[in-house]
Amino acid sequence: MVEVREARYFIAVAEELHFGRAAERLHMSQPPLSQAIKGLEHRLGVVLLHRSTREVRLTAVGAVFLDQCRMLVGASTAAEAAARHAADGQAGELRIGAVTSAFNDPLPGALSLFRRGHPRVEIQVEEVDTHMAVRMLRRRELDVALVRQLATPPDCRRAILRSEQFVLAVSADWAGTPLAPHDLGSAAELPWIWLPRHISPDYHDQVVASCRAAGFAPEARHTAHSITSQLAMVACGLGVALVPESAAPRPGSPDSRSTHVVALDRTPTIDLAAVWRRDTTPLVDDFLTSVRAAIER
Incomplete structure (x- = not known):
């Protein structure tokens, strides 16, 4: 298996076609870079670069490998960005449960507001009865629910949205x-x-x-x-x-x-309330802000 670090090393050498310049670009010395590329070739059992005292050239295998390395590094960068966006509530998945009456109001306005600020979040909405909502929250089948709930379950939080x-x-x-x-x-x-x-x-x-x-x-x-x-x-x-x-x-x-x-x-x-687990996420917090804003409108 090729590591992302190795892919970055090979991309630098393949693009610079010079170990010294590639090492400078990677902010490392040349000997470890040369050893890393040799080790990669040995492990894969292929020749990726033709080396001589005058030049470094990609082999046909190296050209194909370069494209795959770029894809690997790109996927790694995208994964890092997705994790950061999920951590700050900008991406991910939000699973919402709601009693039937909430689909008339305030859910339409709340979803419209939420989508504007979170275009990369995948939203899943399910109609639920109040008695099922808490069970689904505890089983982690929902992240938040809008229900006719008066009591607060011990492992959840509850906020009255409207009486x-x-x-x-x-x-x-x-x-x-x-x-x-x-x-x-x-x-x-x-x-x-x-x-x-x-x-x-x-x-x-x-x-x-x-x-x-x-x-x-x-x-x-x-x-x-x-x-x-x-x-x-x-x-x-x-x-x-x-x-x-x-x-x-x-x-x-x-x-x-x-x-x-x-x-x-x-x-x-009768209260319309939001219920969610205590181990909440930024997406839940942002959705509740959208619900409150929709009700105030």
Whole structure:
């Protein structure tokens, strides 16, 4: 195997075609350089250079070997640069997990901002349930996750990105349904579209707490597996759902024609939080900066 150091030596001699000038270029004395080239030829079992008292010339084998040496040194230089860029957060891979609602906001803006400053970073994004996100972080399948997480796992860090109110999502076909403005209790007798607790425990518990505070236990007639599918089922007229305000259709959007949003009083808030391992990387820090900037916008 040819070492990078040996490749650099041979490139200098092959380009200078003079051992003295090559030694000066390499900032070394001539005898060790000559010995290194002889040792390389002996180990490879080939003649790379024709030497005489007047000149040094490349052999045909030496010309082919020179091209390969340049490739070897180039690859070594690129590897060193990649390691430096990865260390300062300019290159590498970032694996992001996010609950479904985060794909509406703030993920699009955060990814746009992050890509501008990190064009060489390979980004992998995966939709995850909150309960799975921490497991995937611990198994190092994710680097950071945006989840509806209230507690901080002991081996992770957590930052609240946004606290938001719940709103009640109702099908537009139910425009005549007697729902009192701002009163969740007026939806007590309606069918509900439910998100099971194992998918997002904190989210589920906050919905249950909201309903209990309003004096009723909802009839969980239909089951969804994400907030997005909850809203799709609401639009189909199957029932109502309590969802974070950022996940609900915005006024004037196409979805607002099929789903109405009822603002509520006295509901608990739900956090969108970032969770990541304690042994973080500069890429995670930079991504979190992009997320916060997207939310502030």
